[in-house]
Amino acid sequence: MRKNILVIPGDGIGPEVTTWGKAALEKIAEIFGHDFIFDEALMGHAAIEVTGNPLPDETLEKARNSDAILFGAIGHAKYDNDPSLKVRPEQGLLKIRKDLGLFANLRPILLFDELLEASSIKPEILRGTDILFFRELTGDVYFGEKFRSEDRNTASDLMIYHRYEVERIAHKAYQAAQKRNKRLCSVDKANVLESSRLWRETVQEIAKQYPDVETEHMFIDNAAMQLIKNPKKFDVVLTANLFGDILTDEASQIAGSMGMLASASVGESTGFFEPIHGSAHDIAGKNLANPLASILSAALMLEIGFGLKEEAKLLVDTINEVLKEGFRTNDIADQNTERYKVLGTTEMGALVLKFLSQKS
Amino acid sequence: MRKNILVIPGDGIGPEVTTWGKAALEKIAEIFGHDFIFDEALMGHAAIEVTGNPLPDETLEKARNSDAILFGAIGHAKYDNDPSLKVRPEQGLLKIRKDLGLFANLRPILLFDELLEASSIKPEILRGTDILFFRELTGDVYFGEKFRSEDRNTASDLMIYHRYEVERIAHKAYQAAQKRNKRLCSVDKANVLESSRLWRETVQEIAKQYPDVETEHMFIDNAAMQLIKNPKKFDVVLTANLFGDILTDEASQIAGSMGMLASASVGESTGFFEPIHGSAHDIAGKNLANPLASILSAALMLEIGFGLKEEAKLLVDTINEVLKEGFRTNDIADQNTERYKVLGTTEMGALVLKFLSQKS
Numbered sequence A, B: 001m002r003k004n005i006l007v008i009p010g011d012g013i014g015p016e017v018t019t020w021g022k023a024a025l026e027k028i029a030e031i032f033g034h035d036f037i038f039d040e041a042l043m044g045h046a047a048i049e050v051t052g053n054p055l056p057d058e059t060l061e062k063a064r065n066s067d068a069i070l071f072g073a074i075g076h077a078k079y080d081n082d083p084s085l086k087v088r089p090e091q092g093l094l095k096i097r098k099d100l101g102l103f104a105n106l107r108p109i110l111l112f113d114e115l116l117e118a119s120s121i122k123p124e125i126l127r128g129t130d131i132l133f134f135r136e137l138t139g140d141v142y143f144g145e146k147f148r149s150e151d152r153n154t155a156s157d158l159m160i161y162h163r164y165e166v167e168r169i170a171h172k173a174y175q176a177a178q179k180r181n182k183r184l185c186s187v188d189k190a191n192v193l194e195s196s197r198l199w200r201e202t203v204q205e206i207a208k209q210y211p212d213v214e215t216e217h218m219f220i221d222n223a224a225m226q227l228i229k230n231p232k233k234f235d236v237v238l239t240a241n242l243f244g245d246i247l248t249d250e251a252s253q254i255a256g257s258m259g260m261l262a263s264a265s266v267g268e269s270t271g272f273f274e275p276i277h278g279s280a281h282d283i284a285g286k287n288l289a290n291p292l293a294s295i296l297s298a299a300l301m302l303e304i305g306f307g308l309k310e311e312a313k314l315l316v317d318t319i320n321e322v323l324k325e326g327f328r329t330n331d332i333a334d335q336n337t338e339r340y341k342v343l344g345t346t347e348m349g350a351l352v353l354k355f356l357s358q359k360s
């Protein structure tokens, strides 16, 4: 198979981890005889530094012409500390999501048995958890009109949804639920928000077309609680952009660490694959970041982007093996024990490649 | 001390649990020789049924004339299942918050040692946690303009903040932090939302007036994760209405159960005290609800509303004792063991009163 892959390392720990996602794809291409052609582009703070623009035209152009995108992370402390800056790294990520029509963000909560103890949640609560989040990605308060009064004393963002936006992601989520455990939980705040009432109404309508799937509606506050209390009760979770942002980060504690979670954004054409973690400036450049989420993003690209199930499985199995052998990055090592071999970013990435090589 | 207390039982399990919050106040009055005069009023579905209005004028009038309000819960399945209904129970709660100027919602995460094991989170992660949330309560997307297009296909809610709204709650939160561990974490989504940028800017300004308090700014997605990963790192958490709604429900898992958390809403005049749990229609009327959050709401009324520290402490200590003796309601009983004496709502409420009587 021949594919054009665009790599966008981004900011903070983005470049360090994306190196290994890309390397894993190269190794897979070698093992299975695929032809993956790589290009690279700038986004975020990295792009502002060079071009003044968080999403340069050239990046968007390259993105449009690629079959899939492997992305790292975005954001920089400078902007976080100065809310008044007008040009901001995150605008690049939001714009590429919108321009490529990436309306569905899939975030599987993949639980490695070996990491059950790395979580702050009790293993007996976690065991057996398998959740697939569908987060809407191109609507909501993220893209509604922003306003700041001239005296700077009033600010607003419009939380807005159109019925078709809810419909198209609901269909995707229901179709996924049909292939899984046939349960779908739609999360909103319909007791307060009009946009959530539209969300709930629309999901209720779409649900009728999938009578084999059991639908539940839950308020976001309750969902944030249930996710920790009893994660096993969830199968597919369907939710809006902002609520999905919050719930999936929270759910990273189920997987033991944010450093283990990947996401796939799909929609109209090119798929976009990225770790769910952020740019983590505090550990950037220190060889401390966990490269496994980027490698798992590569696995999602293989499976969801290219339909290469066997290849994706090989990556996931290899990571499992590495963990079984007791290798950990800092974020997933249980601090209280001496039983793990704790590796840096480079060492962990290289080890996964070595294990992969031994399989070919 | 002479005080007029308005009891608003509300919907679902509201009446069952509020009975015990009120009874606890009566017992405290008896023990300490106070004069608490009670009145009762309707709100929510209960009020719609009788008057067609979720917040009848009479209730608002009584509320204005009371020194404190003890509230139960709000909401009904009928409205949750039918997003198109125009008159909704929750409107009553939102309107009373707004009309009484209850802009600061204090939610202490009180950790009973005895309940460390009732949580889904590991006891060693929880031990020592002590968080006080300040949730803004009369602004945000809760009160911004709502819109539904004529064809019903577009819906929106305006997420909006004014600087003074952020300032007044920030002052309250900083003042509380000064009396606690001198750390304040302000939670927003300033990397995406303009209203959050105003929030962050304003908190940065106010922070300068409290140089003895250490300020941290955190994005809501990260906060939802950190709260589970390392709850001990938080002291005072300051956040907007919507984010506070989500985070405090999530934090209920720290306390073992939502059935153990109370909140105080304060602002311009009369204080409003309520459990953070909802109306829980599924268990309403079954003698299954936990009355302790209502009794703890009464304790907050004594402490925050009336400045009666000793009285409040007696209630909390008594609950501690009841738990130490192995008594539990269903929600806080560890399902896997036989070691607890599991009680219904009435039995638990009566037991707390009995323990209280023995102290007087």
Ligand SMILES: CC(C)[C@H](C(=O)O)[C@@H](O)C(=O)O
Pocket: A074, A075, A090, A093, A245, A276, B191, B192, B221
């Ligand atoms: C960086 C930020 C804009 C982004 C978001 O909020 O969508 C991130 O948190 C994510 O979840 O991908």
Ligand SMILES: CC(C)[C@H](C(=O)O)[C@@H](O)C(=O)O
Pocket: A191, A192, A221, B074, B075, B090, B093, B245, B276
């Ligand atoms: C019932 C609902 C309107 C309310 C809210 O969202 O504020 C509740 O969840 C709460 O937290 O008090």
